[in-house]
Amino acid sequence: MNIGEIARRAGVSRSTVSYALSGKRPVSEKTRRRIQRVINEMGYQPNASARALARGETRALGMVFPPASSHYTDMQLAFIGGVVEAAGAHDYDVLMSPRGADVDASFQRLVGERRVDGVILMEIRLQDPRVERLRDTGFPFVTIGRTGNPEGTAWVDLDYLNLVRRCVRHLSDLGHHHLAFVNRSEKLLRSGYESARRGLDGFEVALQETGLTGTAYTCDDDAAAGERCVQQILSSQPEVTGIVTINEASLGGLYRGLADAGRKIPRDMSVTGISAERWAEAVTPALTAAAQPALEMGRIAIDLLLERMRTPEKPARHQLLTPRIVLRASTGPPPVLGE
Amino acid sequence: MNIGEIARRAGVSRSTVSYALSGKRPVSEKTRRRIQRVINEMGYQPNASARALARGETRALGMVFPPASSHYTDMQLAFIGGVVEAAGAHDYDVLMSPRGADVDASFQRLVGERRVDGVILMEIRLQDPRVERLRDTGFPFVTIGRTGNPEGTAWVDLDYLNLVRRCVRHLSDLGHHHLAFVNRSEKLLRSGYESARRGLDGFEVALQETGLTGTAYTCDDDAAAGERCVQQILSSQPEVTGIVTINEASLGGLYRGLADAGRKIPRDMSVTGISAERWAEAVTPALTAAAQPALEMGRIAIDLLLERMRTPEKPARHQLLTPRIVLRASTGPPPVLGE
DNA sequence: TTGAAAGCGGTACCAG
């Protein structure tokens, strides 16, 4: 079933059918109705590939995401949900391509073969060759997260530095003096993963500002790693009374580790950080934390991207989010010495 | 940059370039090299839309998933990850389209406009009009989950009925007599959501088989709902000593509710069920549960789908998974009376 | 208000 067939049955030309559909040229009421009737009868829908070829646009947006060999974190997945939903609202589909290993191949396929009209990049590194590449080509794109030098690109990001800083302040205000910081994995940190890096920077800056002491730890993205991390913290720095974490996937293990060590939250140990609401509320006591507004970030990413696509001449915008810290039940004053 | 330009610069015809690329016709070594050199110089990549139009296939698979207004469950998201990854391994991209509200529109767009070569459906209802529709059209598709009458369709599913049954048996073997079942939301259950329905069936069958008593509860997908649900259980059936849950998103709240009521797990209350490993290990004590092998199911779905696409004449296959229950720390014998 | 026809960028058949 194609447009020619519809035209034949309606007794008009193909172009008239096309115009009746697009409305880009006036079509008399009676022919329009006749055409519409045939279309309904036949259940005709125009072929997307043909349309894309003729129009030069696919009405699809690309989403490039990490190799993620084993498992995705909640956050990554939530972004995807937000992006797909927001794109749908604008009548765009989302095309996902992992193509892991090869850094380029992933979006070379999406962009090079013109499968999509624009791209969203996640899991940004401070030095990210993909971003450089895209910036050079002029292809519309947006990053969730930002590089070390994001000028001239469109991005949406969480202000990890200041969020972590606020967490430290919060603990400082409560009277804590010795803190630990639970970061993402060693591997991610080393590879210049931006949120891990900026979170760490925030921790260090905050220590200086407040005069507190503290140490940063890296931790893999699972419960077992969280347990190990706590053990490490407790054994190497028994004086720690407050923990700041940006590793939500290890949160459950972190709590368990503390429980196993006989440390009650928040009586013996305060815990705070950045985490999706889902995780913050799943643990007991619920975590005082800044939320990852993943859905909203997805929405913003789409808005920025559509803007790039529609008005490429305008300078790229960005948005840095600093959600407030939601007080729940996991922080309190440090235990009184000798008690 | 298109194939004509490459042909011109290499001094050959367009068809020769095409054949050099596809290998579907012998091309002399020297012309092949010449062509390849030009392609490399120009950074040429064939246009996907044009290719799709000419070949009649898009090399993209569709993923239709629920409106999911607010948030997706972990499980849904994990499926997506698994599917995308598996598809990538076969050189297919995955096109996602939510198009919420309208039940049909979602895949009418993907299928009707031939944006994809095959479709994966999730969030299946026992009576699912989308499945009927697709079955009629003969378009290749696979469901994650199955309808009440899945004959002749390709699907991969978890055997909720038997998994829940095993959970009940496990508690029965430990000596429990009074159980509660925590299902997904009332709304999902009513709408014929298959896993909710089949899980409930399993619970009822198991009670009959074992002679235990028990009641089923519905629960929304969040921690707060989990807390409420526990309160309800404890007040309406104080004799309950074992809980079976298939609602992982409420798990944290369920644990908290028990803690607040002064019930220790597993001393005063055993808890078991079906849950992604991530959640099962996040709670303390870790949950004895059957895992949702989401990644694997995604992989299987892709395999089945490609099979449908390549050999539509062969009868549709399916796969029913019954992962074993992983013993962790949340179940034990019931408290001794009067102790 | 409508029709004819030239693309869009590939693929693959028919000839040579």
Place this chain on the structure above:
DNA sequence: CTGGTACCGCTTTCAA
């Protein structure tokens, strides 16, 4: 081994 060309299905310009 290679070239010419019809065609995939739709959009849009040109002409009437």
